[in-house]
Amino acid sequence: MLSRKTGMTVSDWAIYSAVAIVSLIGVLPFVYVLSISFTDPDAYMPFKFYFFPEQWSLKSYRYILSTNSFMNSLMSTAFITVAGTAINLAVTLPFAYGLTKRHVPGYRLIHTMVIITLFFSAGMIPTYLVVRNLGLLNSQWALILSAMTSAWDVVIISTFYQSIPPTLEEAARIDGCNDLGVFLKVALPLSMPVIATFTLFFAVRHWNTYFNALIYISDTKKWTLQLLVKQLVIDADASGVGQSSGNDAAPPQETLRMASVVLSMLPIMCVYPFLQKHFAKGVMIGSVKG
Amino acid sequence: MPEKLNKAFSGMKGIDNLDGGLPMPKAKSSIASRIFSGRYIYLMMLPGMAYFIVFKYAPMWMLGIAFQDYNPFVGMAGSSWVGLKHFISLFQDSYFFIMLRNTLMINILNLIFYFPVPIVLALLLNEVRHEKFKKINQTIFYFPHFLSWVIVASLTYFLLSVDVGAINKALSTMGMPTVSFLSNPKYFWIILTIQSIWKESGWGTIVFLAAIASVDMEQYEAAVIDGAGRFKRILCITLPAIMPTVITLLLLQLGNIASVGFEQVLLMSNPLVNSVAEVFDTYSYRIGIQQSNISFGTAVNIFKGLVGFAFVWTSNRAVKKLGFEGIY
Numbered sequence: 001m002l003s004r005k006t007g008m009t010v011s012d013w014a015i016y017s018a019v020a021i022v023s024l025i026g027v028l029p030f031v032y033v034l035s036i037s038f039t040d041p042d043a044y045m046p047f048k049f050y051f052f053p054e055q056w057s058l059k060s061y062r063y064i065l066s067t068n069s070f071m072n073s074l075m076s077t078a079f080i081t082v083a084g085t086a087i088n089l090a091v092t093l094p095f096a097y098g099l100t101k102r103h104v105p106g107y108r109l110i111h112t113m114v115i116i117t118l119f120f121s122a123g124m125i126p127t128y129l130v131v132r133n134l135g136l137l138n139s140q141w142a143l144i145l146s147a148m149t150s151a152w153d154v155v156i157i158s159t160f161y162q163s164i165p166p167t168l169e170e171a172a173r174i175d176g177c178n179d180l181g182v183f184l185k186v187a188l189p190l191s192m193p194v195i196a197t198f199t200l201f202f203a204v205r206h207w208n209t210y211f212n213a214l215i216y217i218s219d220t221k222k223w224t225l226q227l228l229v230k231q232l233v234i235d236a237d238a239s240g241v242g243q244s245s246g247n248d249a250a251p252p253q254e255t256l257r258m259a260s261v262v263l264s265m266l267p268i269m270c271v272y273p274f275l276q277k278h279f280a281k282g283v284m285i286g287s288v289k290g
Numbered sequence: 291m292p293e294k295l296n297k298a299f300s301g302m303k304g305i306d307n308l309d310g311g312l313p314m315p316k317a318k319s320s321i322a323s324r325i326f327s328g329r330y331i332y333l334m335m336l337p338g339m340a341y342f343i344v345f346k347y348a349p350m351w352m353l354g355i356a357f358q359d360y361n362p363f364v365g366m367a368g369s370s371w372v373g374l375k376h377f378i379s380l381f382q383d384s385y386f387f388i389m390l391r392n393t394l395m396i397n398i399l400n401l402i403f404y405f406p407v408p409i410v411l412a413l414l415l416n417e418v419r420h421e422k423f424k425k426i427n428q429t430i431f432y433f434p435h436f437l438s439w440v441i442v443a444s445l446t447y448f449l450l451s452v453d454v455g456a457i458n459k460a461l462s463t464m465g466m467p468t469v470s471f472l473s474n475p476k477y478f479w480i481i482l483t484i485q486s487i488w489k490e491s492g493w494g495t496i497v498f499l500a501a502i503a504s505v506d507m508e509q510y511e512a513a514v515i516d517g518a519g520r521f522k523r524i525l526c527i528t529l530p531a532i533m534p535t536v537i538t539l540l541l542l543q544l545g546n547i548a549s550v551g552f553e554q555v556l557l558m559s560n561p562l563v564n565s566v567a568e569v570f571d572t573y574s575y576r577i578g579i580q581q582s583n584i585s586f587g588t589a590v591n592i593f594k595g596l597v598g599f600a601f602v603w604t605s606n607r608a609v610k611k612l613g614f615e616g617i618y
Contacts, residue, residue, distance in 0.1 A: 011520050015417045022411065023430040026492065029445045032456055036448075049459040095338030104328035105321060110335065113342055120599050122349030123591035124571070125578045129355075130348050148341045179330035208438030211553050215579055226440040233444040234557060254454050261444045268436050276429055 037061070037258035044255050060259035070260065072221050073228045076140060080224065081206040084144040088202040089195065092149040096157035097183050117151045128215055142216040143209055143224075153198065160194050161187055200275040204268060225264045233257050356588040376589035385568060393569050396555075397547045399483045405543060407487055408494030409536060413524060415495060416502050431492025442489050443557040446481065447472070473562040482554060501535040502528055538614045545605025548598035570594035 008016075036050060040057035064070050098104075099111060127146065136142035164187060172182045188195075210226040217223060236257065319327075356376055358369040380386060411431065418424040434442070449456050450471040458468040471477045505527060513523050552571040559567035570590055578587015 009520075012417075012419075015414055016420075016423065019414050019418060019423075019427050022414075022492075023427050026430050026434060026488065029449060033445060033448055046454060047459065047462065049456065049463045091337045091341060094334035098331045098335035098338075101328070101331050103324075104331050105325050106332075110339065113339075113347070117342065117346045119602055120350075120595060121346065122353055123588070123595055124575060125584060125588045125591055126349035126352035126355070127345065128579060129352055129584070130345065134344075145341075146345050148345070149338055154338065179328075180334065183334060204436050208436075208440075210438055210440050211556070215575075226438050229444060230440045230557065233447055234440075257444075258448065261441060261448075265437060265441055269433075272433060272436060273429065276432065 033258045033261055037255055037262050039255050041253065041255045046254060060253075060255040061263070064256060064259050064263065069220065069223075069228060070263075073223045073225045074263075076222050077207060077225045080140050080143050080209070081203050083140075084147065084206040085199060085202040087144060087148055088153075089199065092153050092157060092198070093188070093191070093195070094183060095149060096154045097161050097187050099154060099158040100161045101179075114151050114154055118155070124211075124215070131216060136216070138217060138219050138222065140217070140222060143206070143212050146212065146216075147205065147209070153201075157191075157194060157198065160191060164190055196275055200271065203271070207267065229260055229264050232260050353588060353592055355585050356592050358585055360585040360588075362582075362584065372585075376586045377593065379586065380589055380593060385573060388565060389568055389570050389573055392566055393548065393550055395479055395566075396482055396550050396569070399479055400486060401540075401543060403483050404486050404491065405540065407491040409498055409532070411491060412495040412498035412502060412532070413528060415499065416528065417520070417524070428492075428495075431495060433492070434489045435493035437489065439551070439553040439557055442485055443554070446485060446558070450481070472558075473560060475563045475566045478558070478563045478566045482551075482558060485554060485558075486551065497535055497539065498532050501532040505531045534614055537612065538609050541605045541609045541612075545602040546598075548594060548601050 032051065035052050036044070037060055038056050038058070039050065039053035039060075040055040041059050041063075043055040043057075099107075099114070101107065131137060131142050131146055136145065168186050168190075169182050172186045177185060208226060209224060210230065213224040213227050217227070325332075352366065355366055355369065357371055357373060358366070359372050359375075360366065360369045415424060415428065415431075418427070448454065450458070452458055452468055452470045452472070455471070457471075462468055471481065509527050510523055513527060518526065548570075550569045550571065552569070555567055555569055556572050556575070559572065571594065574587045574590040574594070577583045577590065
């Protein structure tokens with residue numbers, strides 16, 4: 001049953017179309033939200049079903065980018081993401097490297113301390129109290145410092161460092177490097193794929209922080225984008241929960257809400273395709289083995 | 291005599307160090323000199339250690355407040371001890387069984403409906419020979435994993451809400467009655483499950499694809515020569531090859547049965563669906579942080595932590611017993 005041109009069998013066609021349908025399901029919500037966000041708010045009719053805008057316009061985006069609340073939370077989130085990711089890398093990479101040096105006195109203690117946190121965490125309230133006692137409440141540093149590293153990241157990166165051949169490090173040591181030098185000149189350059197992967201992971205984690213921002217940040221000027229979007233979309237909608245669609249209770253500015261969702265995904269959408277080729281490789285290094 | 295042994299022992303340690311690590315210590319290296327020669331390693335680990343102590347272990351010490359009537363103004367030292375009072379009131383709380391049921395139901399639905407999806411998707415993707423088509427679809431599959439739950443919840447509202455949801459708009463355009471998906475307890479769990487499938491199942495394929503990639507191609511070639519069709523090859527070669535991974539992940543998933551995607555539930559819950567949405571974490575948040583009943587909230591925290599730990603530990607044991615590698 002080979003079709004002459006493509007060499008595809010019937011089962012090939014079935015599989016390809018199944019995959020394409022799954023992708024379509026993944027993409028449809030974005031297409032819907034994108035197209036409404038580009039609809040002219042004045043021409044938008046709340047009770048009509050659209051899939052493509054009848055009148056294109058950038059008004060919603062222009063309006064959102066002119067509001068203080070959006071710009072404030074954009075700046076706040078950008079700061080948390082950049083500073084947080086830098087600190088994540090600066091703390092996690094050397095720590096994970098140190099954890100491969102089993103001969104150093106205290107290795108066992110440190111390793112056990114890290115592993116315990118994989119299984120048991122104190123939970124939100126004691127952590128909240130510690131953050132409060134440190135005087136970090138209502139500061140972006142609460143979000144950055146409380147997520148400085150994690151046992152998972154340390155274990156995965158450390159497994160990668162274990163795979164570096166000892167002879168390479170030995171060579172650097174003969175050239176007169178101390179442990180710090182070996183880390184900077186041998187281990188770090190070899191771990192570029194891991195660094196690329198984890199830069200993406202860390203950045204996405206900070207950008208997406210919701211719950212920590214909810215409990216640590218109360219000043220709306222320092223709000224993160226996730227908090228703002230939640231308020232714009234979900235709280236605005238929940239206020240209408242229960243009342244079935246009354247004609248006069250149409251929630252306003254739907255195009256604005258969709259535009260704000262699009263804007264808050266935009267950075268991830270932009271960065272993602274470039275880093276995507278690295279992470280499938282990076283995440284498998286040392287994580288789950290078949 | 292023992293001293294000699296000791297020396298011999300430390301000498302051997304020095305030889306061990308040849309394959310990685312520090313310049314070989316002298317045969318008589320004392321613990322002090324070994325600590326000194328590791329000084330750069332300690333330096334590198336210092337910030338991380340500080341993090342674990344301050345943000346992981348100090349909170350564990352703070353767990354003591356679950357056995358107190360914690361008063362924030364006098365701190366842990368000044369608050370009075372009340373023993374198991376808060377745990378007893380948790381077990382007597384009318385919400386206790388509701389939370390237990392919700393946690394179990396959300397996890398069971400996930401196991402039944404979410405768990406097989408990544409496996410099927412990975413098998414499908416593996417059959418795609420056209421590299422570019424495969425890459426494009428993988429890129430699309432993985433993407434939702436990188437979105438926050440706020441975004442996913444927002445998309446859900448845009449699709450399902452009564453007033454502005456696309457589905458209800460389509461329904462009313464066709465002259466059918468609208469459905470209040472988000473405020474009806476009947477739909478709550480299934481909406482969570484669909485969200486999880488949409489967000490994570492593509493990402494979940496990575497592990498299985500890696501397992502499939504390690505299969506020897508010769509096996510397939512031999513099977514083709516023996517006249518095995520595509521379906522037969524999937525059934526007899528690919529599926530057995532990923533079985534260890536499937537079992538490992540299944541056990542780990544079972545180990546996580548005490549925890550529920552907390553942000554997801556918090557974002558999707560509203561007063562009307564509270565009876566099916568409340569889980570230990572959301573309760574702990576509402577009581578402990580929103581209502582400042584810190585000690586009781588912490589007790590809820592501890593209970594969930596202990597149950598979770600027991601499950602995770604047992605499942606991890608089981609994974610290792612079967613000869614696979616656990617989570618560490």
